[in-house]
Amino acid sequence: MNLFQLSWKNLTNKPLSLALNLILFALGTGLISLLLLLSSQLQEKFDKNLAGIDLVIGAKGSPLQLILCSMYHVDSPTGNISIKEAKPFMRSGHPLIKAAIPLSMGDNYKNYRIVGTTHDILGLYNAEIQEGKKWEKTWETTIGATVAADLGLKIGDRFQSSHGFATEAGMDMAHDGDFIVVGILKPSGSVVDQLILTNTQTIWAVHEHAAEEGSDTTAHEAHADDSRPLIEFEDRDITSLLIQFKSRNFQTLNMGRSINENTDLQAASPAFEINRLYANMGVGVDALQALAFAIILVSGLSIFISLFSSLKERRYELALMRVMGASRSRLFFLIILEGLLLAVLGCIIGLLLSHGGMAILSGLMKDAYRYAFSGWVFLKEEWILLAGALLIGMLAAVIPAVMAGRTDISETLAEG
Amino acid sequence: MLQTKGLYYSYDGRNQLQFPDIDCKKGEHWLLLGQSGSGKTTLLHLLGGLLTPKGGVVNIDGTNIANMVGSALDRFRGQRVGIIFQKAHFVKSLTVEENLLLAQQLAGAPASKTRIREMLERLNVGHKHRSKPDRLSAGEQQRVAIARALVNQPAIILADEPTSALDDVNCNEVIHLLEEQAAAVAATLLVVTHDSRLKAAFRNQIHL
Structure with missing residues (x-):
């Protein structure tokens, strides 16, 4: 029963809260990744076919x-x-x-x-x-x-x-x-x-x-x-x-x-027209991106709130773990791990959704325009997205984690 | 095995709680009696290293834990001290067996499901090992708590009002099991209580 398993069990013990957090996070990251995929592949297609035509x-x-x-x-x-x-x-x-x-x-x-x-x-x-x-x-x-x-x-x-x-x-x-x-x-x-x-x-x-x-x-x-x-x-x-x-x-x-x-x-002029097309598309992409970032922010907040409120219920549990030999840092990392797990899982689900969506979209595009997109190309920006997710998960967890680490065993148990 | 000398504690810096010196030999069973507010729980927390005394010595198996801090104390507590509380609490998301596995892991002991099954069997809750703790009755929960306190074969076992929430039948059974299991691992047992039902069961008694 290591820390990783324990935090996983803690998360799955509350399936509804887990689902809400994952869905929110997946929605935010999925949307961003879909936008990245679409614009990068579209741009690649456009650029490749410019072919030096003036x-x-x-x-x-x-x-x-x-x-x-x-x-x-x-x-x-x-x-x-x-x-x-x-x-x-x-x-x-x-x-x-x-x-x-x-x-x-x-x-x-x-x-x-x-x-x-x-x-x-x-x-x-x-x-x-x-x-x-x-x-x-x-x-x-x-x-x-x-x-x-x-x-x-x-x-x-x-x-x-x-x-x-x-x-x-x-x-x-x-x-x-x-x-x-x-x-x-x-x-x-x-x-x-x-x-x-x-x-x-x-x-x-x-x-x-x-x-x-x-x-x-x-x-x-x-x-x-x-x-x-x-x-x-x-x-x-x-x-x-x-x-x-x-x-x-x-x-x-x-x-x-x-x-x-x-x-x-x-x-x-192809360069001029295509740039104008990008500029027009850019407004929509920017708005969607802002929306996606807002969703991610809210999902970070939601992770924070669910960890924070679970902490109240689990005060006795945490004190008990200290009694059984857990150090302060262990409790700290337990909560951090819960935040990270939520964020990473949410991000992975989001990426799967966006790539799956891209694969479906590419099928539709292919029928309509004979233009093939690929659902299974991964961009380096997506690694940044994953790293960002880790950061958000950690930030959301850090206050609850510090509180968990500070659990006063004697006081909590005396309240019992 | 368990000795204190000149132990005192203060919550606000002014009112001092002075505790009588204790000297429990290896394998002895003691009852510590006192009224509510007499500082029983404080003493138990001092003995278990959950609270650091303002002064005095707590000697467990040759180690003065009053001087220990941080994770060294946490580890020592996990390995050498088993504590049973008035109300049995568990990590809710884990099953009975997983709670005991966690106790082994947090104390740095090797995970042994065999040992866990054995403990649960001995306390007549072996069939509940896959249940979530909140599915158990109060008596069953207290028995699992005993199993958890004993799973790492601690040197001393501290029990804080282990019977006050139980009826007479369960009370007798739990105390009987506590004594039996403490004897099985040759641990020193100290039961802190105001429950006068237990007076008859212990020869060694301290009054606060």
Whole structure:
């Protein structure tokens, strides 16, 4: 019957008070840990996918929407832009632009977006081929690692796309053309893991196909288009352009503004928009964090009160322990241990709740956005949280513990 | 085994309680009689090292505990002195057996469930070892308290009004058991009481 067992028995002897203390503490620490997990993982995803993109050019609309759609593939596009309009930025030899990567969207296969683009996108995300090759001809696709793993697609597999960005039950409007998988990418941890990449012409072909079915025409020249550079298709549309500058300077800084003011296009800066998103999120996160700290404070108080009031009931018990040979410091540590046990258990339950919640949330997020969060990643901030919990448990217990240590044996027993 | 000399105590610094010198030999059983307010409990606390005397000597088995302080005194008390109180108190969250285990552990003695079972059996409460103390009757509680006081085989056993809360039948039984168990571990027994029912049972008596 050591001190640890004794304090545990003392706690479990009052199950209701134990439960209340644990729930309060778990709620506070769980909330903080959940906030930490969410913001750190969200930030990590955002940062990783910034990928050195300096500007996104697309149709007018919400700049954040343009960024979310073109870089994170979570929102729908603001619209399309014609190659004629985008041509000045796509030309090679532009004095400021290092790379301009066209994106065309509009279709998905089992919720994974099909993006028509050029091979440059692979360099942007440091994506490498795991198996097979890069897409070359119309209808050829190279798929991200997550897509391959989740859908079980292999090289040579064929599939048909659906219109839009999510395959909803009953809304399955399959396009007729057969996509063929020619390559699979290595996992990169970035958004390309969740994409089906093909060339821009394929996206056009898909929609031509759809149009032809309606008008009963059969001829189409999609395949013939493969070899020609995109800028020659002036009357065609793309969704957006990802721009990388040669270097950032005064001119590049002004380029975005000038596009927005002088053209029908919209230019959005990812760094700026994402920071604004953080700032907006930050207000909510701060408020929740303050609430969580208040809960932790209250739970510390609740631990203090329950130890303090149990002390009154246990005065005789403590005196008795002194009679049986317990020193003052032993009684002191007994009470401290009770406080620490409450705090640590509460904290552990809180962490389990937040990580469990995160795991569930990640499942929901994955279905909705194809974005994977992990429930079982532990942050170093959580160790700080645990250390903080220990401190609070100790602080809450220290006054009752000092009182326990000061128990006057003779006086208490005489009252008996 | 248990000797005092010139022992006195004062609660407020003015009124002194003077105690007669005591000299109990090893294995002897003594009764200390006195009216309420005569300082019986104070004397018992001085003898048990629960209270430090203002002056005088308390000699237990060759050690003057009046000079001892802190955890050394706590340990000495746990190992050499068994105390039984008027009302039996226990650590409520522990079972009977766990309370006795705690007594062994706090005294720094090795945990021995065999010894505990044996003690409880001898006091006819062996079947209650898994019960919480507050589930026991007053008589059973007092018997468990005796078992706890004796589990570490102390040199002296002090009992403070061990029978005053009990009826005649339980009173006789408890005193009988106390004497029997004290004899079994060859301990010196000192019973402090105002209960005149006990007078007949003890040859050695001190009056306060």
